[in-house]
Amino acid sequence: MAEKMLRYDFTNVRAEAVGAAGLGAEDWAAAESYLGRVYAQAQAARSSWGFTKLPYRDGEADALIALANELASQCDNFVVIGIGGSALGAIALHSSCNPPFYNLMPRESRGNRPRLFIPDNIDPVLISNLLATLDPARTIVNVVAKSGSTAETMANFLVVQAWLQRAVGSAWTKHVVITTDPEKGALRALARERGLRALEIPPDVGGRFSVLTPVGLLPAAVEGIEIKALLRGARDMLERCGGSEWRHDPAFMNAAIHYLYDVRKQIRIHVMMPYAQGLRDVADWFRQLWAESLGKRVNRRGEVVQCGPTPVNALGATDQHSQVQLYVEGPVDKLFTFIHVDQFSVQTSIPAGFSDDPAFSYLSGQSLNKLLHAEEFATRAALTKAGRPHVAIALPAINPYYVGQLLMFLELQTAYAGELYDINAFDQPGVEQGKIFTYALMGRAGYDAARAELKGMELSRPDCII
Amino acid sequence: MAEKMLRYDFTNVRAEAVGAAGLGAEDWAAAESYLGRVYAQAQAARSSWGFTKLPYRDGEADALIALANELASQCDNFVVIGIGGSALGAIALHSSCNPPFYNLMPRESRGNRPRLFIPDNIDPVLISNLLATLDPARTIVNVVAKSGSTAETMANFLVVQAWLQRAVGSAWTKHVVITTDPEKGALRALARERGLRALEIPPDVGGRFSVLTPVGLLPAAVEGIEIKALLRGARDMLERCGGSEWRHDPAFMNAAIHYLYDVRKQIRIHVMMPYAQGLRDVADWFRQLWAESLGKRVNRRGEVVQCGPTPVNALGATDQHSQVQLYVEGPVDKLFTFIHVDQFSVQTSIPAGFSDDPAFSYLSGQSLNKLLHAEEFATRAALTKAGRPHVAIALPAINPYYVGQLLMFLELQTAYAGELYDINAFDQPGVEQGKIFTYALMGRAGYDAARAELKGMELSRPDCII
Numbered sequence: 001m002a003e004k005m006l007r008y009d010f011t012n013v014r015a016e017a018v019g020a021a022g023l024g025a026e027d028w029a030a031a032e033s034y035l036g037r038v039y040a041q042a043q044a045a046r047s048s049w050g051f052t053k054l055p056y057r058d059g060e061a062d063a064l065i066a067l068a069n070e071l072a073s074q075c076d077n078f079v080v081i082g083i084g085g086s087a088l089g090a091i092a093l094h095s096s097c098n099p100p101f102y103n104l105m106p107r108e109s110r111g112n113r114p115r116l117f118i119p120d121n122i123d124p125v126l127i128s129n130l131l132a133t134l135d136p137a138r139t140i141v142n143v144v145a146k147s148g149s150t151a152e153t154m155a156n157f158l159v160v161q162a163w164l165q166r167a168v169g170s171a172w173t174k175h176v177v178i179t180t181d182p183e184k185g186a187l188r189a190l191a192r193e194r195g196l197r198a199l200e201i202p203p204d205v206g207g208r209f210s211v212l213t214p215v216g217l218l219p220a221a222v223e224g225i226e227i228k229a230l231l232r233g234a235r236d237m238l239e240r241c242g243g244s245e246w247r248h249d250p251a252f253m254n255a256a257i258h259y260l261y262d263v264r265k266q267i268r269i270h271v272m273m274p275y276a277q278g279l280r281d282v283a284d285w286f287r288q289l290w291a292e293s294l295g296k297r298v299n300r301r302g303e304v305v306q307c308g309p310t311p312v313n314a315l316g317a318t319d320q321h322s323q324v325q326l327y328v329e330g331p332v333d334k335l336f337t338f339i340h341v342d343q344f345s346v347q348t349s350i351p352a353g354f355s356d357d358p359a360f361s362y363l364s365g366q367s368l369n370k371l372l373h374a375e376e377f378a379t380r381a382a383l384t385k386a387g388r389p390h391v392a393i394a395l396p397a398i399n400p401y402y403v404g405q406l407l408m409f410l411e412l413q414t415a416y417a418g419e420l421y422d423i424n425a426f427d428q429p430g431v432e433q434g435k436i437f438t439y440a441l442m443g444r445a446g447y448d449a450a451r452a453e454l455k456g457m458e459l460s461r462p463d464c465i466i
Numbered sequence: 467m468a469e470k471m472l473r474y475d476f477t478n479v480r481a482e483a484v485g486a487a488g489l490g491a492e493d494w495a496a497a498e499s500y501l502g503r504v505y506a507q508a509q510a511a512r513s514s515w516g517f518t519k520l521p522y523r524d525g526e527a528d529a530l531i532a533l534a535n536e537l538a539s540q541c542d543n544f545v546v547i548g549i550g551g552s553a554l555g556a557i558a559l560h561s562s563c564n565p566p567f568y569n570l571m572p573r574e575s576r577g578n579r580p581r582l583f584i585p586d587n588i589d590p591v592l593i594s595n596l597l598a599t600l601d602p603a604r605t606i607v608n609v610v611a612k613s614g615s616t617a618e619t620m621a622n623f624l625v626v627q628a629w630l631q632r633a634v635g636s637a638w639t640k641h642v643v644i645t646t647d648p649e650k651g652a653l654r655a656l657a658r659e660r661g662l663r664a665l666e667i668p669p670d671v672g673g674r675f676s677v678l679t680p681v682g683l684l685p686a687a688v689e690g691i692e693i694k695a696l697l698r699g700a701r702d703m704l705e706r707c708g709g710s711e712w713r714h715d716p717a718f719m720n721a722a723i724h725y726l727y728d729v730r731k732q733i734r735i736h737v738m739m740p741y742a743q744g745l746r747d748v749a750d751w752f753r754q755l756w757a758e759s760l761g762k763r764v765n766r767r768g769e770v771v772q773c774g775p776t777p778v779n780a781l782g783a784t785d786q787h788s789q790v791q792l793y794v795e796g797p798v799d800k801l802f803t804f805i806h807v808d809q810f811s812v813q814t815s816i817p818a819g820f821s822d823d824p825a826f827s828y829l830s831g832q833s834l835n836k837l838l839h840a841e842e843f844a845t846r847a848a849l850t851k852a853g854r855p856h857v858a859i860a861l862p863a864i865n866p867y868y869v870g871q872l873l874m875f876l877e878l879q880t881a882y883a884g885e886l887y888d889i890n891a892f893d894q895p896g897v898e899q900g901k902i903f904t905y906a907l908m909g910r911a912g913y914d915a916a917r918a919e920l921k922g923m924e925l926s927r928p929d930c931i932i
Contacts (some may be wrong), residue, residue: 012931084787100592101599104569121784122841123743124672124814125864126566127905133567149825152783155837158829162817186825188891207787242605250932268797269735271774277589288788295792308796310735312778318587320900321550322754323672326761330774331734337724348590350621351628359615359652362910363624368590371621371908375588378903381925385899392926398591433851434786437844443839444828459847460858464477466716 005240006405007394008250010385013257013335018388023257035256035420039246042419046242049426050204051411052392054212055235055404060226064214067197068221071177072113075140078222079130080118081160082144082215083152084288085207086179087120089216089407090144092285094118096278096403097225112223114140118219122152127159136167136356142177144215146207148185151438179214206426208289211407224341226400241412251409254337255416257310257391261335267389268309271327274339275316275376278398279406283339286410287311293414293425300422307421317375324379327384336390337379339406342368344396471706472871473860474716478850479723479801485853489723493730501722501886505712512708515892516670517877520678521701521870527694530680531855533663534687537643538579538640541606545596546584547626548610548681549618550754552645553586555682555873556610558751560584562689562744570600577617577690578635580606584685588618593625602633608643612673614651617904643694662854672892674755677873692866707878717875720803720857721882724775727801727804727855734775737793740805741782741842744864745872752876753777759880759891766888773887777908783841790845794852802856804846805872809863810835 015022046052071078080090099105103115119130141160145153148425164172179197180187192199199214210216212234215226241251261267270290272283297310314323316338327334350371353364363371383390393409395402418425440450476510481488511520537544546556560582565571569581585596611619630638644664646653657664665680676682678700683693707717707728727733736756738749761774780789782804793800819830829837849856859875861868884891906916 006931009926009930010932011925011927014930017924034794036531081661083784086787088788099595101595104599116507121743121781122834122838124810124812124838126743127834128812128814129565129567133570143657151829151837151841152787154826155829155834158816158819158826159814159834161820165820178624185535185824186821189823190821231724248932253932254782268799277587277592290791291792291796295796297795306795308790308792310778310796310799311871312776315587318549320897321552321616321618322554323757324900325894325896326774326776327755327896328899329763329772330757330761330776331772333734342756344590346590346594348594350624352626354631355652355656357652357655358911360620360624362905362908363617363621364909367595368621368625371590371617371904372590374904375617375900376905377920378907378927381903381920381923382899382927384923386896428791430791430793430852431786432720433794433848434790434841437847438837439828441840442828442832445824449519454843454847457545457847457850458483459477459843460475464475466474466714466719 003401004396005236006402006409008254009335009392010253010257010396012380013391014390018386018389019391020401021265021267021387023260027260030264031256031260035246036421037206039249039252042252042416043242045218045419048252049415050202050206051209051212052238053202054205055231055238058231061092061217061231062134064217065221065227068218071140072222072224075114076138077134077140078114078116078219079134079139079141079160080116080144081141081153081156082118083150085119085210086144086150086153087118087202088213088281088285088288089211090219091120092281093211093216093220093225093230093403095281096398097220097400098223100139100277113224114222116219119156122155122226123219127156131160131163134290136164136175139164140175140177142179142218143187144179145187146181146183146201146210148180148187151435154186174242176251177218177432179218179256187434189396208292209411209426211285229400233401234408237408238412241409251412252416254391255413255420258335259417259420262307266334267333269312269316269334270309270337271312271334272313272339273316275372276339276341276344276398277315277341279322279341280313280315282406283313283315287313289414292428293422294417294423295430296421296423297430305421305423307423316379317372320375320379328382332388334388336383336388338376338390338392340376340392340394341398342394345398469867470922471702472868472875474720475858475860476719476723478846479855479857480584483850486856487731487733487853487855489730493726496730497722497726501712504885505718506716508718508882509708510851511885515881516668516672517675517678517881518704519668520671521697521874524694524697527683527697530665530683531687531693534684537606538688538690541580542573542604543600543606543624543862544580544582544685545600545605545607546582546610546685547607547619547622548584549586549616551676552612552616552619552681553584554611554747554751554754555677556685556875557584557586558677558747559682559686559691559696559869560689561747561753562864563686563866564689566743579690580688582685582689585622588621592620597626599631602630602641605630606641606643608645608684610645611651611654612647612651612667612676614653617901620652643684645684659927669861674758675877675892677751680812695866696870699867700874703874704878717878718882721879721886723857724801725883725886728773728775733799733801735778735800736775736803737778737780737800738803738805739780739782741838742805742807742810742864743781745805745807746779746781748869748872749779749781755876755880758894760883760887760889761896762887763896766890771887773889774825782845783838786841786845793854794848795816798854800854802849802854804842804856804858806842806858806860807864808860811864814896
């Protein structure tokens with residue numbers, strides 16, 4: 001297939017399409033000068049956004065592929081210990097660019113690559129069962145934390161390190177690869193001290209924008225995913241977006257539509273619904289990107305705004321049987337993003353049936369591909385008919401090149417949206433309080449004040465328990 | 467562990483706890499007589515709700531266990547072909563009551579039970595890869611559809627039936643078990659005609675309330691999950707809820723709190739956040755139950771209401787690194803439900819460290835269990851401090867008995883909420899339009915009008931594509 005660009009379609013946010021919930025000429029007229037001004041600012045700022053530099057680091061990709069090939073040959077299991085932005089990108093690349101049931105396939109069907117595990121939680125049952133399933137002597141662990149001090153990652157690393165050491169003794173250091181800040185943090189210090197292999201996350205790239213750093217690229221390359229195609233797709237999308245006219249930049253247009261729905265229509269629930277099992281985890285990756293970047297208490301002028309749309313994941317066709325009843329008949333409080341795939345990597349025919357019943361016969365001789373497309377367009381048409389707005393992003397196919405385009409499209413859209421909301425899209429001050437309370441509850445030195453505050457809080461009153 | 471009841475805790479919806487977003491005395495006073503009246507109605511109606519009869523069908527459970535044991539001995543893979551309510555319950559039971567990485571464990575570690583696959587989509591890549599992974603001669607397929615005509619299920623069944631027949635010829639009929647309506651529909655007719663084994667879904671139990679029918683129970687029993695403990699838990703919860711005083715019925719109290727947040731506070735995003743990997747899919751099951759039951763255009767008096775809160779799934783501690791920034795700093799538009807687990811099936815110690823760095827040392831010698839609890843309480847405290855309301859449901863442990871309690875608690879809460887909204891919680895008229903458009907696009911006879919309507923809709927205009 002010749003390489004193309006993703007298509008972005010906003011037909012169904014027009015007032016002509018969806019009535020009262022549509023964006024009309026007056027909405028665009030009211031916003032026009034603001035959009036133009038912010039777009040110009042964003043074009044000037046863009047080159048300073050760390051994530052926009054990543055697709056040009058091709059030399060690094062070669063070194064990463066060499067390392068990944070070496071690691072792949074040394075293990076049967078590759079385990080990523082990381083959480084949030086240190087896990088979601090690798091998970092999204094894994095499930096979009098490699099086949100489902102990957103870990104159940106024989107090694108030769110996986111291109112002679114190891115299995116991949118990304119246990120992004122500290123649930124004791126999850127971690128203990130994972131370790132019981134794996135042979136430590138045949139396992140390499142990639143510990144990923146930008147700060148080098150994330151509590152969940154440190155805790156899981158301590159558990160996994162002891163498990164490795166019990167099995168292979170001092171050779172445990174050969175089973176660990178660190179991905180962290182080039183200079184700072186406990187993981188970097190440890191890597192130096194113990195001589196661990198270590199990769200760098202550029203300091204100007206935050207966790208949720210780090211999928212195209214070694215955070216996402218090393219696990220992907222270990223699995224044999226073509227990371228240079230991924231980077232090329234991201235680069236092509238970067239170069240496609242921009243220019244002098246905001247209307248012609250699809251990532252800005254999508255940011256603007258989402259922003260206008262929030263501020264002009266009070267529609268703040270953003271549902272992303274790919275019609276492709278392989279893109280489910282891309283929607284989950286985007287859920288962090290969108291929520292953590294835009295959910296902010298204060299804007300850049302220090303005014304309290306408490307802004308931020310709520311991203312919601314859905315999956316077609318599955319959630320037609322779970323959420324579409326609400327989407328079609330419930331409150332008009334959602335803007336939908338459908339992700340369409342033109343061509344899947346396989347064509348699965350529906351055989352001429354063993355039953356003449358009309359519930360079967362209209363399907364016989366068609367394909368799952370056609371049915372999935374029919375269900376997508378039927379759902380989109382039903383939503384439009386019910387006056388619910390949606391946009392659509394179309395991928396020619398699911399492969400590293402187009403996934404690279406999609407990830408960069410969504411990252412740009414998010415950074416643009418940060419400009420429109422006039423907030424800092426790159427920090428996350430709201431998670432600090434929870435970290436402080438966690439340290440207090442774990443007895444960490446220096447957190448007595450937080451411990452005292454928690455004691456006074458009456459978080460669970462006996463007269464409120466039934 | 468002695469058997470206990472789940473605990474329900476609403477400390478953190480009080481105005482004293484969370485300020486403006488709290489329910490104050492005036493909120494309760496304004497609603498009191500309405501809540502009392504609806505509760506009395508609901509108690510009268512309750513015995514007619516089909517799902518409340520299911521926990522008393524013990525005799526059926528014995529027969530189901532016998533069949534499940536027979537099936538388990540005959541196969542290495544048990545595949546459920548179903549979607550929505552025909553899949554989500556079985557998935558929730560699987561991941562809550564059996565260990566993670568179940569399908570990767572050796573058969574003897576699974577109690578000599580087959581692997582379980584529930585591909586609840588028609589994605590061609592998903593289905594073709596699944597079939598490529600399995601040996602048809604060692605696979606039994608459970609086809610589940612209440613109506614007996616769900617398009618996705620019929621299509622997947624056609625694909626799987628041909629795959630079985632290619633491998634085992636006419637013996638394919640021994641590899642299929644049908645679960646459907648006792649009388650009606652294409653699957654029932656097929657089961658009769660071909661002599662397929664077939665189980666019944668009671669006609670008065672809808673798909674999303676069917677987890678305690680053979681829809682959920684057969685796959686669970688095939689995996690060796692103690693379905694009688696599950697039913698006993700559901701029965702104990704049914705009997706715990708009810709009585710003359712609505713304040714003492716935790717399921718009604720939770721329904722009332724969610725309802726009041728919607729109508730008095732315009733807080734309509736309901737986030738369910740279990741702090742347990744094994745309950746993630748219970749939240750996903752609940753997401754269908756809550757959305758499809760309450761998302762309704764008209765109430766029982768025929769008035770257009772377009773009601774329905776939006777359920778959102780989250781997972782602790784994972785989503786602290788994805789969604790909590792938005793939850794703490796974004797708009798005050800969410801009510802949170804935390805699901806707490808007192809005791810996990812394993813205790814995973816965090817070893818005394820290989821590093822003296824303070825980022826590690828406060829964790830050394832503690833446990834993942836303690837850290838997960840600390841993170842949960844820290845997040846709840848941070849939300850309360852930020853004026854965001856939450857309720858909590860606590861399970862003594864995760865096992866079939868307590869999962870049975872939890873499922874029944876949530877089903878009752880949903881049916882009660884239907885009474886409070888005065889809507890029919892048991893239908894789903896909003897999905898009909900999408901089905902009609904799907905039939906039209908698939909060329910099914912009798913859908914010419916819908917085909918013509920779609921042609922006129924301009925769902926994708928070239929001038930709206932960038």
